[in-house]
Amino acid sequence: MILIFLIVVPLLAGIFSFAAGNNGKTLALVSSLVTLGIAGYLSAYSCCDTTQWSMEWIPRLGTQLSLMADGMGAMLCLLTAIVMLVVFIVNWNKEVEKPGAFYGLMLLSQAGITGVFLANDALLFYFFWELALIPVYFLCSQWGGERRVPVTFKFFVYTFVGSLMMLAGLIYLSLQTPGADAYSWANIVRAGSSLPAEQQQWVFWLIFIAFAIKMPIFPFHTWQPDTYEQSPTPVTIILSALMVKMGMFATLRWLIPVVPEGVAFWSETVIILSIIGIVYASCLAIVQTDLKRLIAYSSIAHMGLMSAAAFSQTQVGVHGLMVQMFNHGINIAGLWLIVSMVEQRWGTRDMTKLGGMAITAPLMAISLVIISLANIALPLTNGFIGEFMLFNGLFQSASSYSMVFMVIAGLGIILGAVYTLNMVQRTAYGNAVAAVVSKDLTVNEYIGLAIVIALIIVLGVYPAPLLDMTATAASVIVP
Amino acid sequence: MKAIIAATIIGVLLMFAGFLVKDKKSVVTFAIVLFLLLFGVNIWELMEAGDEPQILFNNMLRIDRYSLWFGMLMTGCTVLYALLVHKEVRKVGVHVAEYFALISFILVGVYLLAGYNNLLMLFLGIEIMSIPQYILAGSDKRNLKSSEASLKYFLMGAFSTGILMMGITLLYGATGSFNVTAFTFMQSNMLNPMALAGIMFLLIAFGFKVSAAPMHMWTPDVYDGAPTPFTAYMSTIVKAGAFVGFLRLFAVSFAGLSNHWMMILAIVAAATLLVGNVTAVFQQSVKRMLAYSSIAQAGFMLFAVVAVNATSWQGMTIYAVAYSVATIGVFAVLMKLKDNTYDGFNGLAKREPALAFFTTIFILSLAGIPLTGGFMAKYFVLLAAVENGQLFWLVIFGLLMAAISVYYYFRVIMAMYFKDGNPELSTEVSSTDKVLLGFTCALVIAMGVAPQLFIGSI
Numbered sequence: 001m002i003l004i005f006l007i008v009v010p011l012l013a014g015i016f017s018f019a020a021g022n023n024g025k026t027l028a029l030v031s032s033l034v035t036l037g038i039a040g041y042l043s044a045y046s047c048c049d050t051t052q053w054s055m056e057w058i059p060r061l062g063t064q065l066s067l068m069a070d071g072m073g074a075m076l077c078l079l080t081a082i083v084m085l086v087v088f089i090v091n092w093n094k095e096v097e098k099p100g101a102f103y104g105l106m107l108l109s110q111a112g113i114t115g116v117f118l119a120n121d122a123l124l125f126y127f128f129w130e131l132a133l134i135p136v137y138f139l140c141s142q143w144g145g146e147r148r149v150p151v152t153f154k155f156f157v158y159t160f161v162g163s164l165m166m167l168a169g170l171i172y173l174s175l176q177t178p179g180a181d182a183y184s185w186a187n188i189v190r191a192g193s194s195l196p197a198e199q200q201q202w203v204f205w206l207i208f209i210a211f212a213i214k215m216p217i218f219p220f221h222t223w224q225p226d227t228y229e230q231s232p233t234p235v236t237i238i239l240s241a242l243m244v245k246m247g248m249f250a251t252l253r254w255l256i257p258v259v260p261e262g263v264a265f266w267s268e269t270v271i272i273l274s275i276i277g278i279v280y281a282s283c284l285a286i287v288q289t290d291l292k293r294l295i296a297y298s299s300i301a302h303m304g305l306m307s308a309a310a311f312s313q314t315q316v317g318v319h320g321l322m323v324q325m326f327n328h329g330i331n332i333a334g335l336w337l338i339v340s341m342v343e344q345r346w347g348t349r350d351m352t353k354l355g356g357m358a359i360t361a362p363l364m365a366i367s368l369v370i371i372s373l374a375n376i377a378l379p380l381t382n383g384f385i386g387e388f389m390l391f392n393g394l395f396q397s398a399s400s401y402s403m404v405f406m407v408i409a410g411l412g413i414i415l416g417a418v419y420t421l422n423m424v425q426r427t428a429y430g431n432a433v434a435a436v437v438s439k440d441l442t443v444n445e446y447i448g449l450a451i452v453i454a455l456i457i458v459l460g461v462y463p464a465p466l467l468d469m470t471a472t473a474a475s476v477i478v479p
Numbered sequence: 480m481k482a483i484i485a486a487t488i489i490g491v492l493l494m495f496a497g498f499l500v501k502d503k504k505s506v507v508t509f510a511i512v513l514f515l516l517l518f519g520v521n522i523w524e525l526m527e528a529g530d531e532p533q534i535l536f537n538n539m540l541r542i543d544r545y546s547l548w549f550g551m552l553m554t555g556c557t558v559l560y561a562l563l564v565h566k567e568v569r570k571v572g573v574h575v576a577e578y579f580a581l582i583s584f585i586l587v588g589v590y591l592l593a594g595y596n597n598l599l600m601l602f603l604g605i606e607i608m609s610i611p612q613y614i615l616a617g618s619d620k621r622n623l624k625s626s627e628a629s630l631k632y633f634l635m636g637a638f639s640t641g642i643l644m645m646g647i648t649l650l651y652g653a654t655g656s657f658n659v660t661a662f663t664f665m666q667s668n669m670l671n672p673m674a675l676a677g678i679m680f681l682l683i684a685f686g687f688k689v690s691a692a693p694m695h696m697w698t699p700d701v702y703d704g705a706p707t708p709f710t711a712y713m714s715t716i717v718k719a720g721a722f723v724g725f726l727r728l729f730a731v732s733f734a735g736l737s738n739h740w741m742m743i744l745a746i747v748a749a750a751t752l753l754v755g756n757v758t759a760v761f762q763q764s765v766k767r768m769l770a771y772s773s774i775a776q777a778g779f780m781l782f783a784v785v786a787v788n789a790t791s792w793q794g795m796t797i798y799a800v801a802y803s804v805a806t807i808g809v810f811a812v813l814m815k816l817k818d819n820t821y822d823g824f825n826g827l828a829k830r831e832p833a834l835a836f837f838t839t840i841f842i843l844s845l846a847g848i849p850l851t852g853g854f855m856a857k858y859f860v861l862l863a864a865v866e867n868g869q870l871f872w873l874v875i876f877g878l879l880m881a882a883i884s885v886y887y888y889f890r891v892i893m894a895m896y897f898k899d900g901n902p903e904l905s906t907e908v909s910s911t912d913k914v915l916l917g918f919t920c921a922l923v924i925a926m927g928v929a930p931q932l933f934i935g936s937i
Contacts, residue, residue, distance in 0.1 A: 058930060058931060060793075060930070060931055060934065061858070061862075061930075065735075075489060126849065127849045130849040131849070134843075134848065138896070141893070141896065141897050142896060142897060149893055149897050152641070153889065153893070156885070156889070157885060157886065160882055160885055161879070161882045162876075163876075164878040164879075164881060164882060165878065167858075167878070168861075168865075168874055168875060168878055171861065171862060171865050172865060172871075175862075175865060175866060306494075352683075460781060466592065468786075476749060
């Protein structure tokens with residue numbers, strides 16, 4: 001029963017926020033505190049147990065209102081709640097046009113994303129998948145940058161085509177085992193895994209294409225840098241810290257157990273695509289001068305490593321992926337927050353025109369350094385343990401090229417250090433940008449970044465809670 | 480049966496009301512009250528009906544739960560239509576009572592098409608439904624485009640009726656019967672060429688009526704030329720009526736012979752989707768875009784006919800309702816605007832936020848986004864096609880086309896929300912309008928969340 005509140009609270013708050021006008025942000029803050037409380041409670045009890053809740057919905061279609069949280073689901077709900085809270089705190093002082101609608105849409109997308117992480121029924125999962133997308137479409141198109149309308153539309157069409165293909169795959173699977181709960185996770189898994197290998201191989205692509213677009217994996221990534229750049233930063237955070245995890249999560253929950261033989265057949269292909277993505281995106285990140293585009297490409301590179309590990313079909317790889325999903329969400333949200341502060345203060349994201357943050361805003365510079373180090377997975381930051389396990393998994397994978405994969409993916413780490421440190425150096429150090437008076441962190445920004453940095457350091461030194469939480473879930477996916 | 484009689488009487492009453500009552504407003508009120516009564520009669524008949532179908536007039540009509548349910552839904556849509564657009568109907572011309580009388584006769588045709596058991600009754604149903612439309616299309620007599628639309632529609636309609644008649648004749652020649660159940664005895668492997676030709680003629684004739692490609696050429700001109708309130712009616716409820724006749728004939732009579740026509744109809748469905756969606760992309764006028772989108776939506780409804788299984792009937796019902804309600808909603812908004820191009824929608828969200836929000840929901844439904852009726856409608860017809868087992872290519876093709884449709888539908892949303900402008904309204908939006916549109920909106924969402932309410936027991 002507690003699960004439904006995780007969705008209903010932001011949903012209702014979102015709907016009311018449209019009418020609330022300027023009070024929208026208060027509503028958003030309160031709602032995200034409440035959801036954080038619920039998600040925290042849920043996570044505390046989810047290490048070894050799954051929570052379930054279901055209700056009859058449309059029996060004719062074989063779909064139920066069925067929710068389930070295992071360790072991975074609970075962890076991602078927690079991530080969603082934390083990220084939303086931090087976003088709302090940091091944006092507290094910012095003026096947005098039509099605040100009621102803005103915060104309403106943010107909360108609606110939160111409801112959709114949480115729903116994706118909790119859905120235990122394929123059709124319900126599809127509904128939430130779209131529910132998360134529509135508010136983000138409106139957010140980007142209304143509050144984004146100059147080229148926002150065509151860019152966001154491209155993003156929408158990309159993901160919509162993907163999800164339609166997924167729908168076709170899910171309908172096909174549900175028809176294998178008709179009945180009042182044909183769409184339940186257990187039934188879909190049973191239906192998929194009992195299909196002959198050949199059919200699994202094409203059902204794999206029907207379903208996977210939606211996830212590949214969302215993650216995004218090379219060559220389905222072309223919507224991503226533009227969309228990240230044009231979106232308002234709070235929405236970019238939702239996109240990169242949370243919606244991208246929808247793709248990862250869905251691969252683990254709705255693909256790998258569902259069509260195991262299809263996954264086995266195509267895993268090398270996907271790993272190769274992912275690794276191409278790592279190198280390609282890292283190289284592009286190096287030459288970017290726009291902060292947002294740089295981080296966008298770095299995100300593609302990180303996603304490449306994560307999806308490669310997802311398809312390594314090793315337990316340690318999948319376990320590491322779950323941990324990394326959480327950590328990457330925290331780190332990238334932190335990076336975007338700093339970018340938005342930079343943009344607000346200096347009026348530009350162009351690194352050639354920035355510099356000297358350490359002189360004018362030392363606290364912000366320190367935060368940037370810490371988050372950047374976490375982003376390149378320095379030991380004792382939260383990025384390290386996940387990435388270590390990802391490489392471990394990739395190395396252990398059954399593929400005869402596992403060594404090659406690991407070496408090339410390792411190149412990504414080096415390139416990652418190149419562009420990240422370059423970014424830090426160009427924005428934080430050097431000569432101060434003259435004639436611009438800048439303020440250091442305000443109180444709410446301080447609180448937001450403090451949460452992020454505290455998580456980075458605590459989970460870097462003591463990652464056990466995350467590892468314990470997801471251990472069972474990982475062992476279910478790869479026995 | 481009660482509903483058929485009631486609708487006929489209402490039609491006659493309304494015709495006379497035109498002579499007796501000169502005040503347009505009271506005529507409209509009278510018409511709406513009568514339609515509401517008709518809806519009540521529908522519900523009454525449905526509640527009384529047992530599980531056994533009612534066979535009437537020497538097996539000419541077969542009123543079963545499905546035909547009653549479908550008739551009830553279509554009457555409901557008509558009531559909604561009358562409530563939403565009666566102001567615009569008043570503006571078309573002076574003969575307001577006659578317009579509503581004709582609409583009432585169209586409903587008689589829809590009831591007959593949902594319950595015919597004999598090809599002659601099918602013919603009657605089609606004609607009763609079509610002839611009032613020719614008049615409605617030309618009702619704006621001062622407007623040349625309207626007259627052109629009427630003439631074009633009449634010529635094409637007469638042509639397709641000829642083909643329909645030809646098909647019926649050939650089938651009669653092959654089997655010696657007009658009864659729809661007579662054809663179920665035809666053996667697929669020993670099919671008389673005459674019967675086969677008859678089936679093809681019927682397929683083409685229905686293709687005309689539901690504007691399936693390549694028999695769709697008349698549609699955009701007629702829909703564009705006819706007065707907008709009547710376009711709204713022709714492209715929704717009338718189309719649904721033609722479709723239910725189509726489905727009934729092919730599912731009841733020719734299901735056993737599907738290996739002879741399934742591939743042809745599947746290709747027709749694919750062509751309809753392609754033509755409707757691709758051409759709609761290039762339109763500048765929203766009214767014309769809706770005409771092409773109605774062709775595209777017909778492509779999806781054809782899925783139900785192609786698949787001929789139990790899900791087809793449910794799919795057809797929910798598709799007819801979801802599509803009709805959303806389209807009527809969009810038309811109701813469109814008629815409030817002076818400029819019917821996309822640019823006419825620019826900045827509507829600032830001027831009339833409620834109107835823009837409702838339009839968004841209707842558009843999302845037409846595009847088939849989840850949690851709206853349009854999604855459930857598409858889902859059911861796709862499900863019917865997947866269950867059929869041979870049509871998976873058509874399903875994938877349909878999904879790709881649905882993605883294209885997002886492009887032209889979302890242009891309306893983009894114009895309303897993301898472009899600046901000051902749209903001119905032709906009529907002020909009263910709070911009654913807003914309540915009615917809000918109710919329509921709620922219906923669209925209810926269909927998306929609880930489709931079983933609209934499928935009923937069928």
